[in-house]
Amino acid sequence: MANDTDTDVDTGSLYTKHDGDHVSLEPVTGEAYVSDSISPTVAELTKDKNHECEGSKGKGASLTLLDLPVDVTYTNDLIALALTHSALYELAVPNIYSRFDIVWPDSSAPAQSSKSVDALSYGLATLCLPSRFAEATKRSRGAGFGQSKVSHRLANNKYAKYIRKFSIGDGPSEWTSEYLINKESGKMLGTLVAIAVSKMVNLESFVWDMPTGVLSDVFMALSSLEDDRGQSKLEKVWVRWHDSSSTTPSSSSASSPTTTFPPPPPPIFPPLPGGSMSNSTGTHIPTNPDDAIPQLKSYAQSCVEYPTFSILPPLKSLTVLDIDDLSYLDEMSVLIERSSSRLRELQVGISKRASNLHDFTQPWDGANLQQVDHEAKWPGESRIPTTRLGGVLGVLVGRVYDIRRKPSPKSHEDSVLGENVDLLNDSKALKSVVKADKPPQPCGTISDDSPDPCLGRKRLDGKLKLEKLALERVTLSIVVCSRAIDWSNMTNLTILSCRHHETLWKALKRQFRPTPPAHGSPQGTPMRYHLSLKHISTDLVSPDLLSFMKETIAPNTMETIFLQDRQRTPKPSVTLEQVFKCTVKRHRNSLKKLLIDSSEKKSSSTLISRAPGRWKHWAIKDEFLSYITSGRMTSLRELGMVIDYKDWHTFLQQLPQLANLRSLYIPDMIDRRSVVALPAAKELALQIVDVISLRKEIRLAYVGLWDKCFEITEVEHSDSANNRFQDDDDHTVSVDDGDHVYLGNSEGDDDTEDEENDDGDDSLMDGDEDFTETSDNESDADSFAEATTNKPSPRLRLREILYYDDKVELFRARHGKL
Incomplete structure (x- = not known):
C-alpha cells in the first residue's frame, strides 16, 4: 500500500489520555499521557490478522484496504491508521474526535512547572481555529525554508462537527479555581468553549463537572446547535455549579488560585412564624399581609449568569448539581416544561451551603405562596417571594403541575394521597389547619378555591415520565413527589441526604400496594406489582425504606442496591439481618451490583468521628x-x-x-x-x-x-x-x-x-502439551x-x-x- 506524502494529521495541541475509544486531555502539563495497556499498533495488528485472510489470499499476496482489521478502536491505533493514507484519514478522524474529554490528574500527581502548558485551552484551540487561519499559519512557518505543501485537511478544520460528547471533568480545587468565571482565565475558557461548541452540530452530550461556573455564552452556543434539517441532536446536559457568592461583584477577582473558602456553617434555621406546622406540601405558614413584594432587579445586579437553561432545546437528560441560587431553579422550570414529553432523566443537587442558609431550599405551604412567577420573562422580574410553594421540587414542576388544585373525588391516586395527609404530622394538627379560617387572598394567588377567571390560565396537571430520578440534599415535598411524577416508568432512584425521606417511602408504599389475585383466579397466580424499580441508591436507610422495598417491589427484579447508612446516630436504625432479609435474599437472582456500608461520611480530608466504630455494625x-x-x-x-x-x-x-x-x-x-x-x-x-x-x-x-x-x-x-x-x-x-x-x-x-x-x-x-514438528511441505x-x-x-x-x-x-x- 502506497503512503500518501500529503498526509498530515493536525491535532493541534491535543494532549491525549486514552480511555478506550475516545480522546481526553491532560490540563496541567500538556504532555502526552498514554496508558501502557493500549492495543498494539496498526502494523502489528495487520501482521497478526494475516492468517484471517488465508483462504482468499495466496502465499505472498499483499493486503488490500478491505483486508485491514476491523477492530481498531483505540485512539493510538486510529491515529496511526490516519497517518497511513488519505482515504483512511477520512475514515479515522470522525472516530478520533467523536468524544472530547478534559480529564484532570489526581491531586497527588506532582505538577511539572517546567512545562506549564495550558493544555485545556490549547486543546480547545484545535476546534476553535478557522480553516483559513490554519492554512495561513502553515504557509508562514514554511516561508523561511522554502514553500511547503499545505495539507487540504489542515485547510478544512472541521473537527468540531464530529464531536458527539463534550466533557470537562473536575479536578483538585487548587488547580480548577484558576478557571472561575470571574477571573481572566475563566472568561477565556468559557469563550473558547462557546466558540468550539457552536461548531459541534452533532453534539449529543455536554458535561461541565468543574465547579467554576459556566458563562451564558456557552448556553447560547448550545441553544444554537442545529443540523442540516434544522433540528438539535443535543440530548444530555450536565452542569455542576460553583459557589456563586465567590463571583459576586463584592468578591475580589484577583484572589489567589490557592484560596480556600471556609467550610459551610452548621445548619441555622430561622424560627418559624407563629402558627406554622407541617403537612404533605411543606411547612404551612400563615398569611402576612405586610409581606413585601420583591423588587425588580437589572441583569447587572444579578450574581448568576443569564440566560442558562431556559434557552436550551428539549432534552432527554438534565443534571444540575450544587445549586445555590433560586434563579437556576426558575430557569430549569422553563426547560422542564419544554422537555416534559421527552425528559427521562432528572438529577438535582442542592449545595451544602445553600441547604443550610437559604429558605428557597425548604418546602413551604401558604395561601399567598406560588411555585413560579408565570409572568416573569427572566428570574430578575420575579415578583413572588423566595419562600416557594413546595420548595425546590415545587419550583421545578411549577410550569407542568399546579400543587393547588381541586382533587377529583373519583381519582384513585388522589384518594390515596388523602390518606397521606398525616405523613409529616399527626392528623389532628392537620385537621386544625384545614378548619382554620382562611384570610382573604389577592387575585392571582393559586389556591384550591381560586376561580379560573382570577387565575387567567388553565390549571396544570401534567406529570413527568421519568425513568431516572436522583436528588441530593433536596428537602422533599410529598405532594409533588406523588402527584407530579409518573412512577410507573421509574427504573432508577437515588435519594441522598434528603429530608423527609421516610415520608416518601411511606407514601410510595401506600400508593403502589401490589394487587392480589382476583377472586376465582387459578391457584398460584402471582400478585401484580405496579413499580418497575431496578436501581435504588441511598445514604439514609430506615425501616420505612426496607418495608417499601419488601412490599412494593416484585422479588428478583432489583439489579442495583446501594445502601450506605450515614445518619448521625450511634448505630444504624436497621440491623444487617433486616437488610439481608428485605433486599439481598429477596433479589438474589437478579442483583448485579450490591453495596452495604454503614461508615460515616468523610468531611473534606478528615473523618469527623461522632460514633466510633459505627462502620462495624454492617x-x-x-x-x-x-x-x-x-x-x-x-x-x-x-x-x-x-x-x-x-x-x-x-x-x-x-x-x-x-x-x-x-x-x-x-x-x-x-x-x-x-x-x-x-x-x-x-x-x-x-x-x-x-x-x-x-x-x-x-x-x-x-x-x-x-x-x-x-x-x-x-x-x-x-x-x-x-x-x-x-x-x-x-x-x-x-x-x-x-x-x-x-x-x-x-x-x-x-x-x-x-x-x-x-x-x-x-x-x-x-504448558505440558507437546509441539508437533512442521514438515517442509x-x-x-x-x-x-x-x-x-x-x-x-x-x-x-x-x-x-x-x-x-x-x-x-x-x-x-x-x-x-x-
Missing part, C-alpha cells in the same frame, strides 16, 4: 458472608462490603463461587486498625491474584481496598520480561510515571468484556497458526490505579454524592 461476616459466596447470587458483578479480617481467607476460598464478579470494594476491615499489624492493601490484592491464577474462571478485574485500588490484567510473557518491576511470586507489577493511570475500555458488565474474557480463557493452554500459514496456538499462557499483572469512577458504578457510588 460488617459482613459469618452466615451473611457465606450466603453471598455460596454461589446463589450468579448475576453479581460489583460487590462492596466491610468484612472481618478473620474471614478474609474464607472469602478467598469461596471467591470461585463469584466467578462473574468484576469489581470488589472493601471500604474497611475489622481488626485492620488494631495493634496487630495486618497486611497492606497491596499484599491482600496479591493474594486475590494468587487465587485467580489458580482458578481461571474468575473474572475479577478491579479491587478496591479502603483508599487503594488495583487492576488485574493479563500480560504476555514477552511483555512481562520487559517490565521494570516483578515480584518473587511472578506477579508482574507495573508502576507508572506520575501516579496517574487511565484505564482502557473495560465496562463492568459489558458484553464486549465478556467476549474478551471468554476469548482469553479459551486461549489458555496447558506445510505452508507458512499453518506453521504460524500452530505456533500461535502453543504459545505460553499469559501471566497476571497487578497495578495500582486511581478508582475508576467513570466506568465502575460501585466506585462512583462509594462517595455518597452525585
